[in-house]
Amino acid sequence: MGLPLVGRAAELDHAREALARALSGRATALLVEGEPGIGKSRLLREVEAGARERGFELFTGSAHELDARRPFRVFTDLRSGDRSGDRLRAALDSVDPTAAGRPATGDESFTVIETIVEWFEERTARTPVALALEDLHWADTSTLTAIGALVRHLADRPLLVVGTLRPVPRRKEVDRLLDRLAAADGKVLRLAGLTPDAAVELLHRALDAEPGAGLRRLAGAAGGNPLFLLELLRALDQRQVLRRAGNQVDTSAGAVPPDLRQTLLLRYSFLPETTLDLLRLMAVLGTSCLAGELAAVSGRQAVDLLTELRPALATGVVDGSGERLAFRHEMFRQALYEDVPPALRGSLHHEVVRALAAAGAPAARVAEHVEVAGAASPETTAPDAAAWYWRAARECARHSVPSALHWYERALGALPEHDPARPGLVVELAPLLVLSGRVAEAEALAGTVFTTTLDRPARARLAVLVAHALVRQGRWQEAGHRITLAAEQCADPLARDITLGPGAFLRLMTGEVTEAVAQAERSLDAARRAGKAVAEATALMTLTLGAAARGAVDRALVLGREGTATAAPAATSFDGFLIADLCLGVAQADADRLADARATHHRGLADASRSGNASVLPYYQANLAIAELHAGSWDDAATGAGACLALARDTATRWNFHVLAVLARIALARGEPDTAADLVERARTELRACGAVLGADWVLWVEALLLEQRGRPADAAATAARAWDLLPELRFLHTNWMAPPDLVRIALAASDTALAHRVTGDTEAAARRFGTASAAGAALRCRGLVEDAPHHSLQAVDAYRDAPRPVELALACEQAGTALAAAGQVDAARPLFHRALDALDERGAVGEARRVHAVMRGHGLRRGPRGRRRPATTGWDSLTGTELVVIRHVAEGLTNTEVAKRLHVSRYTVETHLKHVFVKLDITSRAALAAEFARRG
Template identity: 35%
Template sequence: MALRPAAGLVGRDRELDVIGELLRALQRGAAATLLVEGEAGVGKTRLVQALADLAHAEGLTVLRGNAHPFERTRPFGAVADALELRRRSSDPLRSAIAGLLVGGAEGQTGVDGTADLRFRVVEEVVDLVETACAETPVVLILEDLHWADDSSLLAFRSIAHVLSHVPLILVGTLRPAPRSRELDELLDDCVSAGARMVSLRSLPAHDVEALVQAQLGLPPGPLLTSMLVKAGGNPLWLVEILRSLSIEGWLRRSSGFAEATADELPGSLRDLVLRRLGYLPTGTLELLQAASVLGDAVSIHDLAVVRRRPATEVVADLEEAFRSRLLDEHRDAVVFRHQLVQQAIYEDLPVPARRALHRDAAGAFAEAGADLSTVASHLMRGADRGDLEAVRWLRQAAADAAARGPSVTVDLLRRAVELLPLGHPDADLVTAELAEALQRAGLVDEASAVAEAVLDRPHRPEVDVPLRLTLVSSLSLQNRAPELIDRAESALQSSVLRPSDQALVLTQASYGRTFSGDFVGAEQTARRAFGIAESAGSVEMIVWSLAALSVAVKAQGRYSEALESTQRALALTFDPVDHGARLRHPHFFHGMALADSDRLGEARSAYLRAIEESEEFGSAWLLTDMFLLAAEERFLVGEWDDAAAELESGVRLAQQHGQRISINQSKAYQAVMAMARGDVAGARSALADVEEQLTADQPSYGVELVGFAASMVAEAEGEPARAHDMLLRCWNRDVEREVRYYHRYLAPPLVRLSLALDHGDLARRVVEAVEAGAILAPDVASVQAAAQRCRGLLDDDPAPLLQAVELARRSDRLLDHAGACEDAASVVARSGHESDAKDLLSEAQSRYDTVDATAWLARVGAGLRHLGVRQGARGPRRRPDAGWDSLTPSELAVSRLVAEGLTNREVGRRLHISPHTVNTHLRHVFQKLSVSTRAELAGKVARSSAGGNEITHSSDVSPGPDVEAGH
């Protein structure tokens, strides 16, 4: 009885409805992420094929790639296949990205001198996909994410986030197992961002009957039904049972049913497939076995290379496999009908034979000049201990992959270590390479353990320095300050450590002290590093040590010294230009020193320059912090709408990159803005992941700002004592470590609450400490203002408070200015100068108005009413929630540029913000304008302009308070 091709999917009506819904939305310009999960053979590929067919029928672009179990040594493999990234591509962008995938460009090196191109490649891939979406809606399918390398998962995650407002359906298929930690994180991230998850289940009995009807044209009879039960509702197994019965001639028509004539089939799909192999000629079987070793999709050319036979002979011998429906064709490759078919053939090979075939394949590919990742993928499985040629290839492949797939590099080098004979002299060399790869992959615990194990035993002299450098870097990242200092000092005793390396070790140790809160020790260590670097004449290390020194001294309140250090670093870097020093990003550190010195406009320019250079170099190691500190500058000056968008995107990017240095302060700023607007729940949410550090023995960098924000929440909830305790804990920690950087934040509210809670002696000690710190920064207005403010509160004296207001006006820091006005108003009013107090509160009210700080406006309004001011109807204190007037200036600018057809990346370059921030702005714009696609947004922009309504705010600056006569 002959099989009929299935006309469509059986038992997947609900899933097809989801696909139809997403496609209809896609044609309107909406984006979506679809995740299809299910066991092998359950129909994931068939479902996404239905999606692809429907998309093709509508004239949409379909891009499709697969991850493969034997290709995890190939960074961005699935993405490169889907987007056809080839060096010889006629598309310059695709060709350029392919160039990055095979080694990058000159000058694109990371902080340790090796290329670090992952994030550069991801940004280019995102831009390529967005450009494709601008031409026609796109369906991008990446199958078998459970086999994907980490770089491909990173690209999938970025596309899902950044391209959430372009006409794109991003599809991923995966099995419930195996799953890496990175894949679990990807799934959690996508689902929380709104991805649709479809879980394919086994078919119930009535759908099994329908599938048989579709395949055979008849429903199953009783015996056939009982045989099909062993398939457990798995569609692939069901079809293979029917196919095997048909090949055997064991199907017949009987009384309107399709019935089996025998019950002799194996009890597993694997055995079912292997049974069919027995009918194949020997030559065909050998080719199938070789093909199974190469993977589930194999080019005829590769199979011919491995078998060392002409391609025409290979094609002829495969005809029987095609006739037996074990193989299909796809593009320029032959593919097993399913990975389970390939897996069955592969696992039937005895392990020694399987390993031998892999080793032969590696040798054949090497002779043919195949890329390193292809050779390495087979050496991973085929080489035996003692195969020194395999070790050499694996090391070469690891070096080649280091820029684009650190986790791939780790796997390759681990295997290389395993293959070396015990006691081989190269073991230390390979282990040193492994330790560095572990560090670059973020596995710093293991990196330090590997490095320590070698350093603590006799080892080859040439690995001593690389291992020491890896170890101190890993210990710094782990915030293991005491061990870091010990190891750094030990490294400095090494007679083979070059002076530039000594400077690097000490600078890393300085940063380790900084991030653990020991700024005095950090300064001392940075000065030692500087002295050695200067003696050695290493411009790069001089610049790097000056950057570390600037961070250490500014934390102690010596802002002019920090500024001098970063100015000197810039001069050394650019006069003349030193490329290595540029990669230490001196503009970024200069921006921090400028911001800390109240030169906020100059700081903004420095941050923009640093971001531009980072993108130019393809250097992403500090890019997240650059974005977050640029957002901090906007927060400080009161550009809160833009700050909120940039913090939101920056925090997400930091979590994606695994960089936490700026997380504390960023979360604190988000919480402060939420509190200002009366959103206590939003503030609590922002602090949820960081507030526990307030009671930790070793809190991380920036915990003081978390205490500052958390104290606002506590005070708003009517718990001033708890608020006071939070501030005091942070203050005491800083006093112990001679940290003065956070005085501007902690001291004024701590003095105010101490006085309110009758802790006068404590308030006096705080004031004395703040005044001592102010002596170190005579030219920093906000530092001077904090000292005057605290003194005025302590002495209940209007004069220093009024001086604080005058100083705060010059600093451009919104919180300092408005807070000084409020404090001064309270004391001035008690001194009998109510008119001056009213003016001060009105000044604070005006500043709060500009950032829609409704909760603080209410507090100031209550103070004015207490002074007898009756305020008339005031203009809207905040933008409306919807419509053009609800958009911020940046959201308007993004809307205009998107309407012109610019991609997120192009918009970001035009506005000097990241594509991630552009996407955040767009998400807010879509919500406010009730649109769901870029096309709808462009239409709204066009209609508004055609109607003579320029898209501008009628009130970009909110009107000030309308105070009635008698104020």
């Protein structure tokens, strides 16, 4: 490792703490920041040595200046002590980023990150793992995102991520990574220059002698930079101006080279001129390159390269131990590069472009040099620059939207304004702009070509692609408008009806059920006549949800099963917006078949994960949370909702209405109004961004409950009315039979009898259409409230006994007990109250139970000794059945991915379960969890 590290005692202590924390089973991140030459890499070597000593499996890698546009480059170049790095590369290669004939959606980025996380999860299940990465300031966005995902998803694993970076350049993606790591208790060590005493100590160790006064004076010019100091010392030694007298070394040199670049060039000036010329070419290629690239650019054979590079390899200037030739010090590469006259740099990069293109290098690799060449000498920009940028964009688009955007925009800038290729480029670029949140720019860009230069099929394609991207942004109404524009470009009526199929689904999601169903029927007929399976499945999805929303549950089930059968053979990573399993699951839930609904949603989640259709994963996870809420599995509902929020964040898909409402409803029931208020505010933010779309009424329902609990009856009633009137044709989709009785109660408390009767009448009409026990129970609860009649409430209890909804049954029991007690039938009310309390206590609904106790006290009733003990909120007694199953699998040594497969859930769900377990048990690692589980037998 060379000289001992001096002047970094505090930093070494932080490094040892990070190693110990990771070894204890907690993912740990440590980033070392500082200027070039300040000692970042030297400290990193110490951490690597410490990791090896403690039994970590070590992976090392580095980013390079030209890597910022090459997705996941750092991970594909990882090295390890055995062949593990090769196996990781093979795993990444298995994720196909170049499949032809599929639109670029960026979903593959999510799939690749999932592959990386699962691969490292498997490694950390066997041994502690250290991931040491150099120069993260150059890393591409996908690599930075993957690093953040590793620390977040493997928080309970023995993983250490340590990296180096410079304070400048500092891209916003690096800042985002630092924020993510800080949220996970990661640390950033900022290295300052060595103190004067530490600099003298470094000289003493390098010389094995005491530095004299003259040498100390010159050393002060290094500003505490260890690399500058040592290179200065070597340069003075090479000039033979150092003299030794006894145990002291000094110099009579009166001047220091004016900058580090000259010092480094002087240091290596002994190398043969042919070697230096070759190194200058290598510097133009970047910090590292393949031997074949250098051979192609230099016009040499490999054997000649070996001869001419041997002095550089022997002296350690170049490292040839890996697959690539690499400069050991980026600063020396930069010095060589800057030593090339500026007038020649552009020409050299153009030569590199020609050589790499002839050698069949990846388009992004060639495009990097086209870009650098243009910056170096704009007057000699390559005539085919736009073509290379465009090819690089397509190469990156499937698995890194930021990288693709860079190249698409470079291509657009390189094309003349009236170039005939420009419209086709816009068709590909605009959806990615939308996907990255730059909607206004996408609209403006699309507008420049939509009505003028594009032919009709291209206009239709542009509109459809933008619509899909808008859906990911949660902008459903705008997406529907785009589909209409696309259909207008179709001269053939059959093609027009097929194109309008996705638009019908979007119209349903925004509440226009009648119009959506009519259009879906036309689209279904057209799709069947044209033999378009994807279009047929899309129409069946709309018809399934339309039938469910209207209460024709048997018809919805038939259509749903037909839709899943049609979609199955057509499903790939991106074929329209295929969520046929989700639509069938909703229909099953609306038919009171909650167990079937959960199984169907799980199947859809698994299929979407396998096919790489990442954008639909949050929808399935949200519907699972809804099903668990209705089934009374509130802990599982909260876990599923948390997993949905994580998936929505990681897939850049905006779909949080329902799960935020689920979490807020549970928080209110459990007596956590502040938590509920925070969740409602988050949901309101989503509502403002997305507008009135399926799930928005759930937000208003929970907000009304919150206002009721805060003693604001008038505001609660006004919000209840908004909830009921927002999306009238979607009121009863997703089987939310809890809402109508809540809204009636809130309306009556504010003396708004008109609203109470309107909600009751609408619910009774819906119950007749649905014909399910749940619908009947909700209608009878509403009628019992408006008429203040115990017999309706008792009938609701009887109805709910045949429904798979234990919470609604408990609320019906509470309502019936309250009505009976008010009528003087206290003895008849007592068992109903007890039954309600048993169900509420079982779910930790202390807020709801508190209300029942208050009513009972008002009538002279007490729970009595037979009442159930309130569930614990911490400790082993607080764990749910699902959590205990997860713990058992963890104790067996299974990874989260393996547990997810055993339980037929997503890995995100397992991670959320474990987060809850760690909080309840005050445990911070799965190793400690497994040990405690074993101790308890």
